[in-house]
Amino acid sequence: MADIFERLIKNYGPLGEHRIKAHGYYTFPKLEGEIGNRMLFRGKEVIVWSLNNYLGLANHPDIRKADADASAEFGLAYPMGARMMSGNSNHHEQLEKELAEFEMKEDAILLNYGYQGIMSAIDALCGRHDVVVYDAESHACIIDGLRLHAGHRYVYRHNDVEDFEKQLQRATALIEKQNRGGILVITEGVFGMAGDQGKLKEICALKDKYEFRLLVDDAHGFGTLGKTGAGAGEEQGCQDEIDLYFSTFAKSMASIGAFIAGPRAIIEFIRYNIRSQIFAKSLPMPYVVGNLKRLEMLRSMPELKERLWKNASHLQNGLKERGFDIGQTDSVVTPVYMKGGVPEASAMVTDLRENYSIFCSIVVYPVIPKGHIIYRLIPTAAHTDEDITTTLNAFSETKEKLDAGIYNVEDVVHMAEAR
Numbered sequence: 001m002a003d004i005f006e007r008l009i010k011n012y013g014p015l016g017e018h019r020i021k022a023h024g025y026y027t028f029p030k031l032e033g034e035i036g037n038r039m040l041f042r043g044k045e046v047i048v049w050s051l052n053n054y055l056g057l058a059n060h061p062d063i064r065k066a067d068a069d070a071s072a073e074f075g076l077a078y079p080m081g082a083r084m085m086s087g088n089s090n091h092h093e094q095l096e097k098e099l100a101e102f103e104m105k106e107d108a109i110l111l112n113y114g115y116q117g118i119m120s121a122i123d124a125l126c127g128r129h130d131v132v133v134y135d136a137e138s139h140a141c142i143i144d145g146l147r148l149h150a151g152h153r154y155v156y157r158h159n160d161v162e163d164f165e166k167q168l169q170r171a172t173a174l175i176e177k178q179n180r181g182g183i184l185v186i187t188e189g190v191f192g193m194a195g196d197q198g199k200l201k202e203i204c205a206l207k208d209k210y211e212f213r214l215l216v217d218d219a220h221g222f223g224t225l226g227k228t229g230a231g232a233g234e235e236q237g238c239q240d241e242i243d244l245y246f247s248t249f250a251k252s253m254a255s256i257g258a259f260i261a262g263p264r265a266i267i268e269f270i271r272y273n274i275r276s277q278i279f280a281k282s283l284p285m286p287y288v289v290g291n292l293k294r295l296e297m298l299r300s301m302p303e304l305k306e307r308l309w310k311n312a313s314h315l316q317n318g319l320k321e322r323g324f325d326i327g328q329t330d331s332v333v334t335p336v337y338m339k340g341g342v343p344e345a346s347a348m349v350t351d352l353r354e355n356y357s358i359f360c361s362i363v364v365y366p367v368i369p370k371g372h373i374i375y376r377l378i379p380t381a382a383h384t385d386e387d388i389t390t391t392l393n394a395f396s397e398t399k400e401k402l403d404a405g406i407y408n409v410e411d412v413v414h415m416a417e418a419r
């Protein structure tokens, strides 16, 4: 018989295999100091481009005060128990009411975390005769939610409406054959890696022709898109056709927790059937009160979203003018596509951090195909023009070095911290 532990330590996986050289630097880095456009990395100030603090709320003095006051008043314990049993409060219900109003839906339900919340929602919504049709580049939480689904699923090529319709036809044919079940379509408002919006309008238009319900994960659109910040559905003019709207609080709200908004009867069904909430302690009060404050600011301070977009446009236009490939983004998420191996990428990122004081996330194989490198930049309302100009100049210089082969190294640069 194999010993499970022995097998695990023989192969740490495609990311884990780099840990000896990477831990504490490329992986598990520690950004210290106040959350903002500039933070400390290994004791040195860097311009930070990897936090989803879109509206710059994380460290706003009013937010810090609301968080501190709520923590002093309630502590992390209150309320004890799951919502259904003993963990409910007027504040939880107030936040749900305000989120529903903001998203132009009848009702909303709070979730402790986005990841397990949407997984569990998929589990609650779908019976074994139902068929899920979903985008190939859906976030891991959707993919893991589908692992809980005992019925069929059909994946369509990313944002390919023609293929989407083909998969809808397959799903419809299967349901007709089974003579049972329905179709749930799942996609995202904004795909967080490439920054392209899901084709929600086109998907919704097919509701005239096919029968399905639509669940949208709008983690990156909430607070950043649409006239009021209600997200990708509002931006594309199809919020009404989105049956269930999901977002986490982990991005624009710079907090913890998530929610799903939709028709009252269905939210009520979820409330009484979602296992991740029924069998888990409810969100602690400081999170709920802190999220109420964040939502109030998100709604009443449109200048935050305006500043975010001003910075995003400055960054994206600057990159394009300098000849960088930023793909199909139509959100503030800004990918920069380059070519190179994992060791080269590590050398370039080390140069950027050590000599240009710029901290950004880098995506390499196996997350993307071999030979490709993506810098993933997240502009926020807190960045300054100077941050952007400095970064653009550094990118031009390091790209020249990349093209000239200066980062050609044999192996990943050893930057791990001593452990």
Ligand SMILES: Cc1ncc(COP(=O)(O)O)c(C=O)c1O
Binding pocket: 113, 114, 115, 116, 139, 141, 188, 192, 217, 219, 220, 248, 249, 250, 256, 257, 258
């Ligand atoms: C698209 C998307 N959905 C869901 C989640 C998970 O949300 P949470 O961090 O609240 O678990 C994330 C990441 O945070 C995300 O990017």
